Every structure is written in C-alpha cells, then in structure tokens.
Amino acid sequence: MYYGAIEAGGTKFVCAVSRNGVDIEERTSIPTTTPEETLKHVFAFFDSYTLISMGIGSFGPIDVNKDSGTYGFITSTPKPGWGFFDFLGEIKSRYNVPTAWTTDVNASAYGEFRKGGGQKSGSCVYLTVGTGIGGGAVVDGKVLEGFGHPEMGHILVRRHPEDDYEGNCPYHADCLEGMAAGPAIEKRHGYKAGTLAGDEKVWGMEAYYIAQALVQYTLILRPEVFILGGGVMKQNQLFPLIRTEYQRLLNNYVETPAPETMITAPALGDDAAITGCLLLAEEAEVQLP
Amino acid sequence: MYYGAIEAGGTKFVCAVSRNGVDIEERTSIPTTTPEETLKHVFAFFDSYTLISMGIGSFGPIDVNKDSGTYGFITSTPKPGWGFFDFLGEIKSRYNVPTAWTTDVNASAYGEFRKGGGQKSGSCVYLTVGTGIGGGAVVDGKVLEGFGHPEMGHILVRRHPEDDYEGNCPYHADCLEGMAAGPAIEKRHGYKAGTLAGDEKVWGMEAYYIAQALVQYTLILRPEVFILGGGVMKQNQLFPLIRTEYQRLLNNYVETPAPETMITAPALGDDAAITGCLLLAEEAEVQLP
Numbered sequence: 296m297y298y299g300a301i302e303a304g305g306t307k308f309v310c311a312v313s314r315n316g317v318d319i320e321e322r323t324s325i326p327t328t329t330p331e332e333t334l335k336h337v338f339a340f341f342d343s344y345t346l347i348s349m350g351i352g353s354f355g356p357i358d359v360n361k362d363s364g365t366y367g368f369i370t371s372t373p374k375p376g377w378g379f380f381d382f383l384g385e386i387k388s389r390y391n392v393p394t395a396w397t398t399d400v401n402a403s404a405y406g407e408f409r410k411g412g413g414q415k416s417g418s419c420v421y422l423t424v425g426t427g428i429g430g431g432a433v434v435d436g437k438v439l440e441g442f443g444h445p446e447m448g449h450i451l452v453r454r455h456p457e458d459d460y461e462g463n464c465p466y467h468a469d470c471l472e473g474m475a476a477g478p479a480i481e482k483r484h485g486y487k488a489g490t491l492a493g494d495e496k497v498w499g500m501e502a503y504y505i506a507q508a509l510v511q512y513t514l515i516l517r518p519e520v521f522i523l524g525g526g527v528m529k530q531n532q533l534f535p536l537i538r539t540e541y542q543r544l545l546n547n548y549v550e551t552p553a554p555e556t557m558i559t560a561p562a563l564g565d566d567a568a569i570t571g572c573l574l575l576a577e578e579a580e581v582q583l584p
Numbered sequence: 585m586y587y588g589a590i591e592a593g594g595t596k597f598v599c600a601v602s603r604n605g606v607d608i609e610e611r612t613s614i615p616t617t618t619p620e621e622t623l624k625h626v627f628a629f630f631d632s633y634t635l636i637s638m639g640i641g642s643f644g645p646i647d648v649n650k651d652s653g654t655y656g657f658i659t660s661t662p663k664p665g666w667g668f669f670d671f672l673g674e675i676k677s678r679y680n681v682p683t684a685w686t687t688d689v690n691a692s693a694y695g696e697f698r699k700g701g702g703q704k705s706g707s708c709v710y711l712t713v714g715t716g717i718g719g720g721a722v723v724d725g726k727v728l729e730g731f732g733h734p735e736m737g738h739i740l741v742r743r744h745p746e747d748d749y750e751g752n753c754p755y756h757a758d759c760l761e762g763m764a765a766g767p768a769i770e771k772r773h774g775y776k777a778g779t780l781a782g783d784e785k786v787w788g789m790e791a792y793y794i795a796q797a798l799v800q801y802t803l804i805l806r807p808e809v810f811i812l813g814g815g816v817m818k819q820n821q822l823f824p825l826i827r828t829e830y831q832r833l834l835n836n837y838v839e840t841p842a843p844e845t846m847i848t849a850p851a852l853g854d855d856a857a858i859t860g861c862l863l864l865a866e867e868a869e870v871q872l873p
C-alpha cells in the first residue's frame with residue numbers, strides 16, 4: 296500500500312510513491328503538455344500501485360474552497376487546455392482514495408516545515424522566485440488558506456529609486472512578480488538572469504524587492520522561517536543582500552530569529568514540494584475522502 | 585461564577601464580567617494611568633466576583649510567546665511605567681484562574697468573528713485606524729499568531745503621488761501607520777481629522793493607503809471579511825472610497841466576496857474587543873491555566 300504524490304508544475308509533473316509517507320520509493324518526471332496527455336503518463340505511473348491516499352500540489356490558480364462547484368479545478372490559468380480543468384476530479388475518478396489538494400508552494404512550505412528548514416519552527420513561509428513568484432505558509436502546523444489560497448507573489452512593492460522598468464504583471468504591472476520574477480529581471484536588463492551573476496546593481500535591486508515582501512509577510516504573519524526557492528534564488532549572493540535589506544527595512548520593529556537562520560534556501564532542495572505532497576497524502580488518509 | 589474580561593487600551597481599560605461568556609452583566613471603564621493605580625481599580629472591580637477564567641486583550645507590543653521568559657509582559661512600549669510590565673503575571677497572582685492573553689486588536693478580530701461582522705465567514709481581519717494602526721486576524725477559527733503577534737499597521741505602503749508628507753512612524757517614517765493614522769492626517773493637513781470631513785483630497789489619500797493595506801492582507805491571508813474600526817473610520821465616507829480603491833488595486837486578481845459585504849465597520853461597535861476577551865476567557869477555561 297502506497298501514498299501517492301503529484302507535484303504539478305507548469306513545466307513538469309513529478310509523481311512519487313512512498314510506503315511510509317517519507318521515503319520515496321519510485322518517482323517519475325513528466326513534461327506538462329495537454330491535460331489529457333500529461334494525465335495519461337500520470338495514470339501509467341500510479342496504476343501499478345495500490346494507493347492509500349494522494350497528495351497533490353498544483354500550479355495555480357486553483358480552487359481550494361470545498362464548498363465551491365469548481366473545488367479541485369485549476370481555474371483561470373492562461374496555460375492552454377488547463378483553464379477550468381477538473382484536475383482533482385480526474386484523479387478521484389481514477390483512484391477512489393482520500394486526497395489532499397493544495398498549491399505547489401503550499402506543498403513546498405509544508406514539506407520544509409515538517410522535514411526541512413522549518414522543522415524546528417512554529418510557522419514558515421516558502422517563496423519561489425522563478426518564472427513567477429508564489430508563496431505558501433504553514434501556521435500552527437497547518438497550510439494557510441482562507442477564502443482561497445494566498446497569492447503572495449502579487450503584493451504591491453515600492454519601486455526602487457533607480458528602477459524605471461515598468462513591470463510585466465498583466466494584472467498589476469509593477470507588483471512583486473512584475474518587478475522581481477525571472478522574466479522581469481531579463482526584460483529589465485536585457486540578459487538571461489543566470490548570465491548577470493557579477494552585476495551588483497541587478498542583485499541589489501532584486502534583494503530590495505524580495506526583502507520588502509519578507510517584511511510585509513513578517514508584519515502580517517510573523518513566521519519563524521523564510522525558505523526562498525526557485526530559479527532566481529540559485530544566485531546565492533542574493534541571500535546576504537536580502538537579509539541586510541530586510542533588517543534595514545524592518546528596523547527592529549518586531550523581534551525575529553537571527554536573519555542567517557531565518558532566511559534560507561530550501562533544505563530539501565528540489566524535493567520540498569513532493570515531500571509536502573506525500574506528507575499531506577498521509578494526513579488525508581485519516582480524513583474523509 | 586463569572587468569566588472576566590479586560591480590554592486594556594492605552595487610554596482606558598474596560599473590565600467586564602459575564603456568566604455565559606456573551607452577555608455582559610457588569611462593566612467598568614478605568615483611565616489608563618500608572619500600572620499600579622490602574623490595576624488597583626481593575627482589582628477593585630473583579631474582587632467582588634468569583635471568576636472562572638479571564639481573557640485579556642492588551643495594547644502592545646506584548647509578549648505572546650509561551651516559551652519566553654517575558655510571556656505575558658507588555659514589552660517595549662514608550663508608555664511611562666508600562667515598559668516590560670508583567671501584566672499577565674499580576675493578574676494571575678491575584679486570581680489563580682486560567683487566562684487568555686492576546687492583543688486588543690486580536691481580541692476585536694475574535695469578537696467580530698464570533699459575534700459580529702465575521703460570524704458567517706471563515707476568516708476575518710480587524711484593523712483599527714486611530715492614534716496608531718493595528719490589525720488582528722482570525723484564521724481557521726483561531727487568532728493568528730506566529731513568532732509574535734502581527735503588527736499589520738506598520739507594513740510598507742506606496743506613497744500617494746500627491747503626498748509629500750514625510751510620515752511620522754519613529755521606526756519607518758512612511759509605513760502605513762506613519763502615513764495614515766490619525767496623527768499623520770492631522771500633521772499633514774494641519775487640522776484635527778474630525779474637522780476635515782468635507783475635504784475630498786484628504787479622504788481620497790487616506791483611502792489609497794488603507795486600500796493598499798487591505799490588498800496586501802488579501803494576497804497574503806485571503807480573509808473573507810475586513811472590519812475597520814478606530815477614530816478615523818468614524819468618517820463614513822471612507823468606506824466606499826476604500827472599496828473602490830481596493831478593487832482598482834487588486835484588479836480582480838483573486839476572487840473576493842462583494843466589497844460591500846467584505847469591507848465594513850464593526851458590527852459590535854466599541855464592544856468588539858471586550859466581547860472577544862470574554863469569548864477567549866470562555867475558551868481558556870478548558871485549557872491549562
């Protein structure tokens with residue numbers, strides 16, 4: 296009997312099974328194409344296991360409101376074929392087992408909270424800075440959701456005084472994602488983000504935006520740990536810059552753990568989300584399907 | 585046998601008792617002077633009742649971390665005599681009953697959530713805009729706290745393009761409180777806020793700042809209801825201005841309840857906090873002292 300987990304990303308799906316909810320026994324990675332084709336491969340993977348329950352962390356936006364008629368759907372994504380796709384429904388009609396359903400970043404936050412950098416903390420926020428910016432939080436041991444799931448990547452930020460890039464969020468232009476996700480860096484500076492490693496101005500600006508976000512999350516949620524992942528955070532020099540800028544902006548207004556331990560890369564590396572999905576699957580077992 | 589409640593404000597303390605945790609049987613209001621004098625009156629009120637438990641919602645910052653050596657203290661307040669005062673300790677050594685200890689705004693949020701404007705919701709945020717700006721949240725039926733309590737009033741905001749007021753937060757200058765609390769309005773415009781009712785520019789600017797805050801809270805917490813209280817919100821014309829600005833800034837990025845029902849004044853009026861304290865007292869009864 297196996298716990299199943301799906302990390303459903305916009306670029307690839309990772310599927311995994313585990314007997315104890317922690318150690319991954321088998322996994323596969325599937326490119327995200329159409330829902331039909333992608334799910335065909337997902338089913339091919341899971342069909343050979345007897346499943347106890349499943350945990351799914353999906354790219355979004357998704358409907359997490361259990362009272363809603365579109366609960367379990369991926370909603371208004373521009374991704375061809377996936378808009379208002381009943382993802383959870385497809386999984387449940389194939390495998391009649393209890394499921395957990397949340398965002399990929401919530402799953403990452405939960406994985407890090409239970410088995411990674413958040414293990415010793417009471418609450419944590421996971422932020423991915425990649426093609427987009429997304430965040431998830433664990434508060435009081437539970438994934439944070441309200442009327443829907445958070446969209447922490449779209450908060451308003453103050454423009455850096457030397458920044459005249461207009462921003463590229465189609466909804467808000469110069470929100471956090473519009474100013475600081477990978478594509479914004481590349482459009483602003485005209486080069487692939489990975490090739491700009493030596494340019495201090497680029498990363499100073501980037502740190503300014505990310506630190507602002509962490510200050511807002513701190514004042515609203517008071518997490519003990521921030522885990523920063525995603526392609527842009529491969530630039531390790533960002534971490535000390537973000538910590539310094541965070542302290543400058545917060546100006547000791549509230550007590551926090553030491554920034555060196557508070558603001559870190561994912562301890563689980565690329566396995567944060569799939570680990571979170573497995574743990575959520577394990578918990579779904581004891582709940583109603 | 586009575587539940588006791590203390591709403592401890594910087595200007596006045598409200599004390600109340602209730603037999604059922606809802607209906608207030610007796611209450612008193614005490615000016616906040618020194619801790620010794622204020623508590624003398626508090627004790628005089630409660631000494632005539634046999635208490636089951638007590639709920640306290642205090643002005644802050646306060647220490648809410650149960651593992652801390654200063655748990656139950658009012659911490660770094662500039663208020664003479666109250667800095668690092670062991671408030672909860674004094675109460676517990678006088679009345680050896682279970683206690684609940686949180687901020688005044690968390691108590692207000694909880695009161696509104698259970699008995700006021702948040703009753704039909706899954707989560708709510710209470711924001712007071714007065715001498716300062718403070719916020720509390722109820723998520724999943726529980727008061728939100730992490731490494732400490734939120735300080736939602738000090739989030740960063742974007743400056744209004746026509747605003748050249750430098751801001752008066754001693755920590756951040758132009759944070760939300762520094763730009764939009766009552767004293768900021770009065771210093772910026774040179775008049776008592778209550779006398780500026782007819783000045784459209786004043787309230788347009790104010791709504792811009794408050795709406796920004798609500799957008800940030802929405803994207804991070806996804807509350808179903810916002811309750812806006814405090815002296816500044818007596819300007820009722822602010823509500824529609826805030827709703828319009830909120831929708832403009834959020835730009836439909838996430839689904840929300842209709843702004844008319846989502847963004848409202850406290851249904852319990854000035855009783856939000858004391859009601860929350862009583863309800864928290866009732867819950868403290870079943871927990872360890």
Ligand SMILES: Nc1ncnc2c1ncn2[C@@H]1O[C@H](COP(=O)(O)OP(=O)(O)O)[C@@H](O)[C@H]1O
Nearest residue numbers: 424425426427477478488489525526527529530
């Ligand atoms: N080494 C790197 N340094 C800086 N930026 C990078 C690096 N690698 C990828 N990126 C940026 O991260 C983005 C991809 O983010 P990633 O988290 O890998 O994928 P996704 O967000 O699509 O899941 C790219 O748009 C690129 O701008």
Ligand SMILES: Nc1ncnc2c1ncn2[C@@H]1O[C@H](COP(=O)(O)OP(=O)(O)O)[C@@H](O)[C@H]1O
Nearest residue numbers: 713714715716766767777778814815816818819
């Ligand atoms: N009718 C009013 N209109 C606008 N602002 C007001 C009004 N009454 C009070 N205020 C503002 O609210 C502030 C007091 O806030 P209040 O919530 O009453 O008290 P506190 O925050 O001290 O508990 C004052 O500084 C004043 O600027």
Ligand SMILES: [Zn+2]
Nearest residue numbers: 449464467470
């Ligand atoms: Zn945006």
Ligand SMILES: [Zn+2]
Nearest residue numbers: 738753756759
């Ligand atoms: Zn401030």
